[in-house]
Every structure is written in structure tokens, then in C-alpha cells.
Amino acid sequence: MPQAMTPTEEVAKAPTKPNTTLEIRAPPLPHITMGFVPLSLLINRLVQNSHNKLVELIDSLQGSGQSDGEKKLRIIEHMQETRKQFIKVLVLVTWAKNASAVSEVIDLKVYLDSRQDVFHKVVWNLYEVRRKMSYARVPNPDLDTAVQVLSTGVATNSMTRRYVPPPPLSSTEILKTLSNINTLLALRFSLHSPPPPYFKDYTISSGRATFKVEHEFEVDMSIGDEDPTSQLYLIDFRLAFEPAAGAPFPENLKNEIEGRGNTVLKSKGLEGIHDFLHDFCLTHKINILMRQAHEMLQGRWTENLRIQQIKRTLVIQYWTNRAGEGKSWIEVGVKRGVAGKPSRLGVRWMREGKEVKDVEVPLNIAVLSAEELLKTVIALHTKWILTGIRDRFSPLPLFPPSSMQLNTHPTDSFNSFLKLRLTPSRAIKVLIEPITGRFALQKPGLLASSVEGRINQQPGQIAELLKLKFLVLQEEIESRARSMGWEILKMVVVRKEEFKTFFPPTTRYMTFMRRQGWSKEWVITIGLGDTGECFYVSRIHEAPQQWTVSLNIPIPVNGALDVTYGFLANLEKISASIITLHTITEDLTSRSVQHQLKPSKTADTKLIIPDLYIRFSSLIPRANWGIDALRVTFQSLSDSGACTLTVCGRTAEAMTHLGVVGKDIASADSDVSFHPQTGSYAIRFIVPVGESIIDPLIEKLSRIETLIKFVAVIRRFQLPCLHVSLGRIGFKYSNDAHSTAEVSFGADDNNDTKMRLHLPPRSPHARIKHFLENSLNTSGLEIVVMALTVTLPLLLAFTDLESTPPNQRDDALFILPRNVDWYRVEYRLANVVLDWRLKCRKSVLYWYVQDAAVAGAESERGVRGGEGRRKAEMLKPLWCGEIEGEWEALKIGAAAGVRGVGALVKAVDALVRRPIPGQQQQQPQQA
Structure with missing residues (x-):
């Protein structure tokens, strides 16, 4: 069968003409190379793919528990599949031998297809010319009338009668026509073609039916025929959401919508026009949000947003310059309708690289605003971050619930903050700047600024807020303690081994303080850690290089740990009591x-x-x-x-x-x-x-x-x-005014x-005070009181003797106490010495008086010898009982009871001082 020749070959085989004729050569066909793939690349890819699948098959057979039959079946299937691929390559290799001819056929096919497209376009253009010429018909020209008007400049009545306009419709006819259309529309939608669920909200007026879809569009439709099955026509279309509501449509866009809308109405009816207009509104909303997002890039959001549109999905990435965590963005797109509901606009939120499924981002479809949408998402993100910080700090005693206050706003993150009370007088607000996503701490300060910088460099380091609390609290404690007279010991550094032994492992900062007046070994230690503040009374000793702790006593603190001035005053009391009580207990233990x-x-x-x-x-x-x-x-x-x-x-x-x-x-x-x-x-x-x-x-x-x-x-x-x-x-001890005593001990x-006995100056016992004090310290108060009561009558009698005026005394009297129960009375003029001694007989006390010159008395130690002393012969009547009284005569003395000794003293004194014959004349001379 003869092969068809290409145009080039036809020209080449055309009969030759004389040189006088012009030779016309056909232009070369365009050579097509687009989409060609080298055969070598295809073979290499096939070989590599076959090898990879074979390796996978071998690995899977080694680790599987399949039987030999199953393994053989899998090997056969693999070989068959590989064989099919190589057969295809073989076919391509066979065709590749005629690659140049095939390429020419491709070039010819492309050329013929392009010519065919040209023919089709010519036919279409002719059809369009014919369709448009139908509106260009005009009446035949009236040359006679034209000549007359041009020559005279006036048109007669006969001329104008030829162009009679149709009679205008009256208002009644217009209203009747519109009423008929309204009736037809109402009957059609009620009986013949009920609107779909999306078009339940409609009104009929002025010859048209207006269907409303909330927050999307309003469309006016009418009919051109009374037939209930005839087509509905789209008359007008309006958007029902801001900012597009009321904005004029471009004429070409409006004509395009009407043209396509009528086509959809003809083929698909009301459901089709709803889907068409609904999709148009969703797409238009996304485009509006896209335009608003680009406008935001021209303002304060510059360099902090990335905007991208993928098909009908708008992607807005925010906080683009925030360090640390994954990226965050929102995706605004069309969500498929479920359970008979139409599709809708939805927002997909990716927070730090993870999709958020438990929070639905609100999207206002009635008033579109890309900035409000972004601010809402950022407010939700801010709330999530601040809530995470609060939840992380809540289990720590360092931040009780009363010290944290979280305020959130649904759309404005400027009004969202976490207030942390660092000390009773200082607090900070943790905020997140909505545009950049950076942390901000208020009120600013040197410490807050440094912590803010570290958090923004690595947002996951929220523990820096704990460090800020420690530093601020330590600074406030030290400043208040100094103002109250405490000494801050900055040079104390405890060894690590002792630190682990005496202090909790969560302790991060230590403050050592000592009150003025305390011993150098006692200090108060304040530890700051994740578990809160802890207070100790510590006993420290200075070592060659570091300090050692020998004792660490926790200070019990009740209630909130607010280190105010009142708290420090109470802390001083508690620590002083602990130190003192511990010293006392050590002393008791040693005893x-x-x-x-x-x-x-x-x-x-x-x-x-x-x-x-x-x-x-x-x-x-x-x-x-x-x-x-x-x-x-x-x-x-x-x-x-x-x-x-x-x-x-x-x-x-x-x-x-x-x-x-x-x-x-x-x-x-x-x-x-x-x-x-x-x-x-x-x-x-x-x-x-x-x-x-x-x-x-x-x-x-x-x-x-x-x-x-x-x-x-x-x-x-x-x-x-x-x-x-x-x-x-x-x-x-007596009714006498001077008979009082006082004992100091x-x-x-x-x-x-040593106990002391104090007597009044005129006390009768003043003469024996020394003996009474000795008895007080050796025998006790009981002996002294007994001595006071027993000796009182005797001493009072002695006092009465000494109190006699000197001009009435006829003898010098000396009373010498030798002990509490022994008194020596010396009469110098009579040269008589008497001893008064307390005796006990049959448990009865009595005073016994005798002459000191008697042999029995003279022999006692301590009595001055009897030489020169004469016996008290004048007392013999008393000794022998010749003189009677409240006493008892004992031949060599006399005895009287304790209470009756006064009469005996007076009787003895009277006898001793009685004048002696022969001495009355000498007395004046001696005087």
C-alpha cells in the first residue's frame, strides 16, 4: 500500500518547470519536542525500580511467617509484573528504531490539528457575525423625505405620521401584568416546583421572586411564559455580606453571572442556581479575605505575616519572626457539607505546628474581616499560652492561686494578661504582643527586661519567670531586712555536700541574715526554690575556704509567705525564741x-x-x-x-x-x-x-x-x-514595836x-544579830524564830536595865552575849559577874542564872578567871529561896521560865545594886 507523502515531499516530487517560473516552497513544519523523555532515562528508572522491589520482596520474605507455597506465589507475581514492564520497554525500543519517522508524523499531526482549529474558529466567527447582524436591521431609507428635510429644514405632519410609537401602557395594565406574574410565580412555587430547602426564604413582588440566602446573596428571578415547566430567568443578583453588600459589580462580571445563571437555570433549575451562586459567594469571600490580608501587609502587620492562596484555600501565617516553637497559621477554605447541609467557609488552625481540633475558631461570615479573624485566633493562642503558664505554676507552692490572676479577651489579646504577684508590693503582668508574638512584662525594670529578653529568645523557657520571682523576692527581703537592722551576709558560701544535707534539693537561692547583737554563729537562712520559701535557724562556722553548717532548724511559718515588715518582725521573734530554747535544751541535756x-x-x-x-x-x-x-x-x-x-x-x-x-x-x-x-x-x-x-x-x-x-x-x-x-x-515576833525582823536570801x-538578818535599829536582839545570822545560815529560820521568841523577855529586861538614866544608876553594867543562849552580865562596881544560860529540862525551856565565880562556872572555858572577883554573896537570899517570886531557887543560882525571866532579872539587879555598908561615903569620891 503506497505511503502518504508529506507536503515537503509533494513539493519535492512536483514536475519541474522551466527556470522562468517562480518556485514556491512549503514552509517547514514546526518540530515538536515538548514532553519527550529520553529512552535511556526510562530504562534506567525501570531497572532501578525493579531492583528496589526485588530487595523489598527478599526482606519481607525473610521476616514473615509465611509458608513456602505463599512465598513462591509472591515471587511468581513479582516476576510476572516485572516481565510486563520490560515487555512494554521492548515495544518502545522497537518503535525507537523509527524515531525520526515517528517524530515527523507527530509534527504533521500537530500541524493538521492546528489547521482544523483555524477552520472551526472561522465557522464560529461567521456564525457570530450572522447572530449579531440580526440586531442591526434598519428600515429602508426614505430619500424623498430626507431631501425635503435637508432642503427646507422642516418636517411636515405627513412625514411624522409614518413613525407612530406604540401606545404606552397604563398603570392599571402594568399592575395587572405584574399581579398576574406574581400569581403565576406563587402557583408555580407552591404547586409545581417547590423551592429547595436552601431557598425557603423568598418573597414575590413586582413580578419577580426574590430568594435570600442569609449572609450570602439575594437573587431575583422571573418567568417568561405561563407554562409552569418553562424556564426561570435570572433578573438581578446582589451580595448579602459585608463589605461586598451594596458594592457595584463590574458590568462584564454581572453579564457573565447572568448568562451562566440562566444557563444553569435552564438545565438544573433552582438547585443548580443555588449551588452556582453559593460557590461563587464562597470563592468571592475567600478573595475578599485575601485582599484584606494583603492590605494588612501594607500596614502595621508588615514582615509579620505570610499569605498564600492554594486553589480556594487562603493560608495566613502569623508570628513569622517568633523564635522557638513551630510555626502557626490559619487556613480559610470551603468545608464540605454534611447531613444535607450546604458547604460553608471554615477555618483550620495550626498552632505551633499542630492542628487544634478541640477549639472551633469563630468566623463572622456576615461581616468579613481578615484582621478580626486573625486577632481572634491570636487571642485564642494568647489565652492558651497564658493558661499553660498558669497551669504550670499552679502546683507550685511558690504561686498560690491568690497570687495569679488570668484575664482573657475573646478578640483582643492586648486585654489578655497573666498577673503574677511576686511579692506583697510588686507584681508583673505577662502579656503577648499580638503582631509579633513576643512576650512583654509590665511593669518594666532591669530584672524584668533581662528575663523578657531571655524568654523571647527561647519562648519555652517559662522557668525564667520563676527566676524573676526569686530575684525580686530576694531583693525585697534584703532591702527590708537592712532597713530593720539586719546584716546581710553575702560572704557566706556553704559547701555543696552540706547544702544537699541541710536544705531541700529544689532550693535555688539562699540568703543569710543576722540580727545585730546575735552571736556570730547564729544566722537566719532563707531558701528560695520551686516549692516556695523556707526559713531556717542555722549555726554556721567559718572554715578556711568555705562555711560549714552544724545545725539547721526549720522555722515554722503559718499562712501566706508574704515577707512584709511585720513578717520580718515575727520572723525575728520566732528565730530568737528557737535559738534561745535550743540553747536551753542543750544546757539541760548536758545536765x-x-x-x-x-x-x-x-x-x-x-x-x-x-x-x-x-x-x-x-x-x-x-x-x-x-x-x-x-x-x-x-x-x-x-x-x-x-x-x-x-x-x-x-x-x-x-x-x-x-x-x-x-x-x-x-x-x-x-x-x-x-x-x-x-x-x-x-x-x-x-x-x-x-x-x-x-x-x-x-x-x-x-x-x-x-x-x-x-x-x-x-x-x-x-x-x-x-x-x-x-x-x-x-x-x-512580838507586840513590841521594835520586835520585827527581816530575812533576805x-x-x-x-x-x-549567804542569808542576812535585818533588824530595826532599836531591836532588843541587835546585840545578838551576829549569832542569829550564823544560826540562820547553819540551822535555818526555825531556830532563829525560836531564838527570837525565847530570848525576847530576857533581852527586853536587859534593855530596861541599860535604859536607866545614868544619874539614877549606881553601878556600871556590862552585858556580853556569848551565844544566843548564853549572856554574861558584869557589875563593875560590885565586882560581880553573872551568867544567864538557857536550859532545857523535861522539854521545858527556862533561864538559869548563877554566879560566874562559883567553881563550876569558873572552870568553863572562855570565862575570865575568878581572881579578883568576889562571890555574889548578896544573892544568897535569892539562891536559898528567902526571896520568893516567879522563879525557883537552886542554892547556887536560880531558874525562871521564858516569860517570867524578866522579874528574875529585876530581882537580881536589885540585890546586886543594893548599897553595901561602908561604901556610901566613898561613892561620891569615886564619882
Whole structure:
């Protein structure tokens, strides 16, 4: 079969003509190379693909648990598939031998197709000319009339009658026509063609039906025929959302919509026109948002947005320059309708590289605004970030719920912030700048600025806010502590080993403070960490390179940890009490005294200070006058830093016998108060911080014990108490005005523990005060009181003898006390010495007087020899009972009872001073 020749070959084989004729050559065909792929590349790709699949097959067969039959079946399938591919390549290789001829056929085919397109376009253009010429028909020209008008310039009536316009319609006819159309439309939509659900909202008026789709469009349609099956025609179309509502359409776009709309109405009816206009509105909304987004790039959002449109999806990336986390953007596109609902505009939110599915981004389809949409998404993103920060800090005691306040706004992130209370007087607001996405801290400061910069460099470092709280809190604590007289110890650096031992592992910052007046080894340690503030009383010692901690006592803090001035004042009280109580407990431990710390019973909840209980019998052995418990309570701290401690106890028996005198105890000794009815007592100590009170406490308790013993003695003798205090007791042992005594006991300023006896200047016992004091310190008050009462009549008699006026005395009298129960009376003129001694016979006390010159008396040690002394012969009548009285004659002396000794003294004195014959004349000379 002969092959067809190409135009080039036809020209080449055309019969030759003489040289005089013009030779016409056909132009060369355009050579087509677009879309050609080298055969070598195709073969290489096939070989590589076959090898890869073979390797995959081998790997899958080795690791699978298939049987040999299944493995063979898979190998066969692979080989068959590979064989088909190589057969195709073989066919292509065979055709490639005629590649040049095939290429020419392709060029010819393309050329013929282009010619055919030209023919079709010519036919179409001729058809369009014919269609448009139908509107260009005009009446035949009236040459006669034209000549007349042009020549005369006037048109006659006969001329104008030829162009009679149609009669105008009246208003009634117009209204009737429109009413008929309205009726036809109502019947059609009610009976014949009910509108779809999307077009339920429609009105019929002025010969047209207006269908409304909320927030999308309004379309006017009418009919051109009474037939209910005839086509509806689109008359007008309006957008029903801002900012497009009321904006004029370009004429070409409006004509295009009407033309396509009528075509859709003809073929698909109301459902088709709704879908057509609905898709147009969705696309138009996306384009409007696209245009608004580009306008935002020209304003303040410059360099902070990236806008891209992929088909009918608008992508807006925000916070493009934010460091750290993944990128964030929104996608505005068409979402497919479900459950019979039409498609709609939807927003897909990608937050830091992850799609957010649990939050639906609100999109206002009635008033389109790309900026409002973006601000809403940024506000949601800001809320998510701030909520995450709050949730992260909530479990930490460092940020209780009352110290965090989260305010959010649905559309404006400028009004969204997280307020963190760093200290009682300082707080910051954590904000996120909506355009750039950078963190901002208000109020700005040096510390806040540095933390803000670090967070913006790496937004995940939210822990920098904790560091800011630590730094601000530490700065405020130190500044307030300095203003209150504390010393901030910046040079103290604790070793890491001891730091892990004594402090929580979450501690990040440490502050060491010492109050003026404290010992150098005691400090307050404030630790700041994730778990909050912690306070300790620490005992530190300076080492060659670092400091060592030997003791760390937690300070109990109640309530919110607001380090105000009041809190620091309470902290000083608590720490001072802990240091002092610890020193006391160490002292008690060294003395092997039983003790225990228990919670305080005070009502002040801000000061959690324990009470120290001491076992009384362990502190004061062999003392049974008090109950077996002493309570040491911290009371206050003076302005100078001294601690006031109170030791409370109770006696085993009530001290009601003191009566009203008990009030004098507290007034006389301001450090001790006593309640006689209950036997309770309280001892106050004012000591420096860290000083023990055990030694002064023992001394005070010894005084109380002595007081109790002394009061018991006075009570036993039924003597009235004149004064009672912890160091002194005064009493009256006779009705005589001068028969009072006062005993002082306890250590004085010189640390002298010797008891003293104080007597009034004219006391009858002044002459034996020294002997009474010795008896007081050796035998106790009971012996002294007994001595006072027993010796009182004798001493009063002696006082009466000495009180005789000198002009009435006829002899020199000397009274020498040798002891409490022994007195020597010397009459110098009579040269007589008498001894008055207290004797006991059959448990009865009596005073015995005898002559010192008697042999029995002279032989006693301490009596001056009897040489030169004469016996008291004048007293023999008394010794022998010749003189009777309230006494008993003993031949060598006389004895009288305690109360009747005064009469005996007077009788003896009268006999000794009686004048002697022969001496009356000499007396004046001697005088």
C-alpha cells in the first residue's frame, strides 16, 4: 500500500518547470519536542525500580511467617509484573528504531490539528457575525423625505405620521401584568416546583421572586411564559455580606453571572442556581479575605505575616519572626457539607505546628474581616499560652492561686494578661504582643527586661519567670531586712555536700541574715526554690575556704509567705525564741535534765513558738514542794534584741496562808509573780538571744523553796508576816514595836548566797544579830524564830536595865552575849559577874542564872578567871529561896521560865545594886 507523502515531499516530487517560473516552497513544519523523555532515562528508572522491589520482596520474605507455597506465589507475581514492564520497554525500543519517522508524523499531526482549529474558529466567527447582524436591521431609507428635510429644514405632519410609537401602557395594565406574574410565580412555587430547602426564604413582588440566602446573596428571578415547566430567568443578583453588600459589580462580571445563571437555570433549575451562586459567594469571600490580608501587609502587620492562596484555600501565617516553637497559621477554605447541609467557609488552625481540633475558631461570615479573624485566633493562642503558664505554676507552692490572676479577651489579646504577684508590693503582668508574638512584662525594670529578653529568645523557657520571682523576692527581703537592722551576709558560701544535707534539693537561692547583737554563729537562712520559701535557724562556722553548717532548724511559718515588715518582725521573734530554747535544751541535756518541746498554747497563730517543759524533780533533786512540770514560754523581744522568757510552775500546796500579803510578792520582785490561792508562780527572765536561763532559774527556784520554808516556819509560830518577796521576808515576833525582823536570801549582786538578818535599829536582839545570822545560815529560820521568841523577855529586861538614866544608876553594867543562849552580865562596881544560860529540862525551856565565880562556872572555858572577883554573896537570899517570886531557887543560882525571866532579872539587879555598908561615903569620891 503506497505511503502518504508529506507536503515537503509533494513539493519535492512536483514536475519541474522551466527556470522562468517562480518556485514556491512549503514552509517547514514546526518540530515538536515538548514532553519527550529520553529512552535511556526510562530504562534506567525501570531497572532501578525493579531492583528496589526485588530487595523489598527478599526482606519481607525473610521476616514473615509465611509458608513456602505463599512465598513462591509472591515471587511468581513479582516476576510476572516485572516481565510486563520490560515487555512494554521492548515495544518502545522497537518503535525507537523509527524515531525520526515517528517524530515527523507527530509534527504533521500537530500541524493538521492546528489547521482544523483555524477552520472551526472561522465557522464560529461567521456564525457570530450572522447572530449579531440580526440586531442591526434598519428600515429602508426614505430619500424623498430626507431631501425635503435637508432642503427646507422642516418636517411636515405627513412625514411624522409614518413613525407612530406604540401606545404606552397604563398603570392599571402594568399592575395587572405584574399581579398576574406574581400569581403565576406563587402557583408555580407552591404547586409545581417547590423551592429547595436552601431557598425557603423568598418573597414575590413586582413580578419577580426574590430568594435570600442569609449572609450570602439575594437573587431575583422571573418567568417568561405561563407554562409552569418553562424556564426561570435570572433578573438581578446582589451580595448579602459585608463589605461586598451594596458594592457595584463590574458590568462584564454581572453579564457573565447572568448568562451562566440562566444557563444553569435552564438545565438544573433552582438547585443548580443555588449551588452556582453559593460557590461563587464562597470563592468571592475567600478573595475578599485575601485582599484584606494583603492590605494588612501594607500596614502595621508588615514582615509579620505570610499569605498564600492554594486553589480556594487562603493560608495566613502569623508570628513569622517568633523564635522557638513551630510555626502557626490559619487556613480559610470551603468545608464540605454534611447531613444535607450546604458547604460553608471554615477555618483550620495550626498552632505551633499542630492542628487544634478541640477549639472551633469563630468566623463572622456576615461581616468579613481578615484582621478580626486573625486577632481572634491570636487571642485564642494568647489565652492558651497564658493558661499553660498558669497551669504550670499552679502546683507550685511558690504561686498560690491568690497570687495569679488570668484575664482573657475573646478578640483582643492586648486585654489578655497573666498577673503574677511576686511579692506583697510588686507584681508583673505577662502579656503577648499580638503582631509579633513576643512576650512583654509590665511593669518594666532591669530584672524584668533581662528575663523578657531571655524568654523571647527561647519562648519555652517559662522557668525564667520563676527566676524573676526569686530575684525580686530576694531583693525585697534584703532591702527590708537592712532597713530593720539586719546584716546581710553575702560572704557566706556553704559547701555543696552540706547544702544537699541541710536544705531541700529544689532550693535555688539562699540568703543569710543576722540580727545585730546575735552571736556570730547564729544566722537566719532563707531558701528560695520551686516549692516556695523556707526559713531556717542555722549555726554556721567559718572554715578556711568555705562555711560549714552544724545545725539547721526549720522555722515554722503559718499562712501566706508574704515577707512584709511585720513578717520580718515575727520572723525575728520566732528565730530568737528557737535559738534561745535550743540553747536551753542543750544546757539541760548536758545536765541530764529531762525536758520536752511541745506546741504552744498561745492564741497568736502568726507566731508558732513551742513551749519547753522541764521535769522539776530532774532539775531540782530532792525537792517535793512543787509539781513535776515547769513550762518555759517565750513572751516577747525587746527593742534591744533581748528575749523575755517566762517560767511557769505551781507549788504542791496552795499558799493561801499568805493572805493579802501575796500581792506584795509581785510588787516587791518584778520578775516573779505569785498566786497564793492556786500556788502558781511565774518567773520572768530577760536574757540576750542564745543565752541559757538554767542557772538563774535554779537560783530563783531555790529562793522560792526557801520562801516556802520560811513562810511555813512563820505560819507554824503563828507570827504575822509584814513583807513577803522572793528574796526577803519580814515578820513580827512580838507586840513590841521594835520586835520585827527581816530575812533576805538568794544571791545578791556580788553572787553572795549567804542569808542576812535585818533588824530595826532599836531591836532588843541587835546585840545578838551576829549569832542569829550564823544560826540562820547553819540551822535555818526555825531556830532563829525560836531564838527570837525565847530570848525576847530576857533581852527586853536587859534593855530596861541599860535604859536607866545614868544619874539614877549606881553601878556600871556590862552585858556580853556569848551565844544566843548564853549572856554574861558584869557589875563593875560590885565586882560581880553573872551568867544567864538557857536550859532545857523535861522539854521545858527556862533561864538559869548563877554566879560566874562559883567553881563550876569558873572552870568553863572562855570565862575570865575568878581572881579578883568576889562571890555574889548578896544573892544568897535569892539562891536559898528567902526571896520568893516567879522563879525557883537552886542554892547556887536560880531558874525562871521564858516569860517570867524578866522579874528574875529585876530581882537580881536589885540585890546586886543594893548599897553595901561602908561604901556610901566613898561613892561620891569615886564619882
